[in-house]
Amino acid sequence: MTDHHATTDAALAASQAPLLRIEAVEKKFGGFKAVDGLSLDIKAGEFFALLGPSGCGKTTLLRMLAGFETPDRGRILLDGEDVASVLPHRRPVNMMFQNYALFPHLTVKANIAFGLKRAGLKRAEVKARIAEMLALVRLEGLAHRRPDQLSGGQQQRVALARALALRPKLLLLDEPLAALDKKLRESTQRELIExxxxLGTTFVIVTHDQDEAMTVADRIGVMSAGRLEQVAAPRQLYEAPASRWVAEFVGDVNILDGTVAEQDPHRLTVTTQDAATLSVAPPRQKVDINSAVSVAIRPEKIRLSRRGPVADAAAGLNRRDGVVSDLSYLGGLTSYTVKLDAGATLRATLANVARVEVDDFSRGQHVVAWFSPDDCVVLPR
Structure with a gap:
């Protein structure tokens, strides 16, 4: 009975274990620490994005996962096996490069076949796998073309087919859509998700494009200076950033610095220099009276009107008078910059829900900007 339970517990633990576990990995180039003691778990079948600015270490981390770089410290466990020192071609991992790295003299078919032949698959197996991959990326009629006879989007699909042909446990994508134009990039993002x-293959994508990461990923790891600032699902990352840095990096945000004046279980009062006193929702982490904080408010959470909300609906709202100093019409949205009478500048984004030929507000117009305490995120400074 005990043996049966022990076996069941072991099987349950194995099923819950991450496919990829990165443990305190560090990588230096000379005196520069590209990856700094980073730890991360990625589940089987997950679409995970590494997001961050240039030089944050995300591509170095990806290259260590692929085997092109070796960690100075730490472990990389894939399905429980430490692969940190395993050669790239001996890992169940494949990588799709930013420039696609297709062989220019080989046809689409031959590009896909290259890795399969090197892996020693039989001719019939190679033929069947090529047909499967061409159908998967919808390039059946282009098998005999060379890369220079394909569009950028088609080349990207060939690179993807070649990377998936060996059925890796883990597919790494290094800025795979960077060379595509906006419309093609958006359609390819949808194709990648589908x-x-x-396939159910675990994908790890590296990108500096926030919209791309938010669109394709189940979870996102935001990197800065070789470390993970936050790992979360896209909605949580946007609505509940863990730090001011994350709030400013992911999407547009208004930041107002202030000091905690009062607090109760439901509300926090923050005194700011240039936006008067704000009523905000309390943060998840405890803050003390007189501690310095930043209040983050996303532009789409700020409403604008000529007179402000009606009295009955105004209880607890933060409302500020100001003047529209600038505006940008963006099709579905209009972005307004409002200079508050108290001194701060806020950005507000309003959806254009009606088909009209004039904006709701014009430059120089007096408006009331208002937002609820629950629209504010309090971050430590």
């Missing part, structure tokens, strides 16, 4: 869900 492909990943159909």
């Amino acid at each position: 492909l990943q869900r159909r």
Whole structure:
């Protein structure tokens, strides 16, 4: 009986274990620490994004996962096996490069076949796998073309097919859509999501494009200076950033610095220099009276009107008078910059829900900007 329970517990633990576990990995180049003691778990079948500015260490981390770089310290466990010192071609991992790295003299078919032949698959197996991959990326009629006879989007699909042909446990994508134009990039993002869900393969994508990460990923790891600032699902990352740095990096945000004046279980009062006193929702982490904090408010959470909300609906709202100093019409949205009478500048984004030929507000117009305490995120300074 005990043996049965022990076996069941072991099987349950194995099923819950991450496919990829990165443990305190560090990588230096000379005196520069590119990856600094980073730890991360990624589940089987997950679409995970590493997001961050240039030089934050995300591509170095990806190259260590692929085997092109070796960690100075730490472990990289894939399915429980430490692969940190395993050669790239001996890992169940494949990588799709930013420039696609297709062989220019080989046809689409031959590009896909290259890795399969090197892996020693039989001719019939190679033929079947090529047909499967061409169908998967919808390039059946282009098998005999060379890369220079394909569009950028088609080349990207060939690179993807070649990377998936060996059925890796883990597919690494290094800025794979950077070379595509906006419309093609958006359609390819949708195709990538669909492909990943159909295959169930674990994808790890590196990108500096926040919209791309938010669109494709189940979870996002935001990197800065070789460390992970926050790992969360896209909605949580946007609505509940863990730090001011994350709030400013992911999407547009208004930041107002202040000091905690009062607090109760439901509300926090923050005194600011240039936006008067704000009523905000209490943060998850405890803050003390007189501690310095930043209040983050996303532009779409700020409403604008000529007179402000009606009295009955105004209880607890933060309302500030100001003047529209600038505006940008963006099709579905209009972005307004409002200079408050108290001194701060706020950005407000309003959806253009009606088909009209004039903006709701014009430059120089007096407006009331208002937002609720629950729209504010309090971050330590």
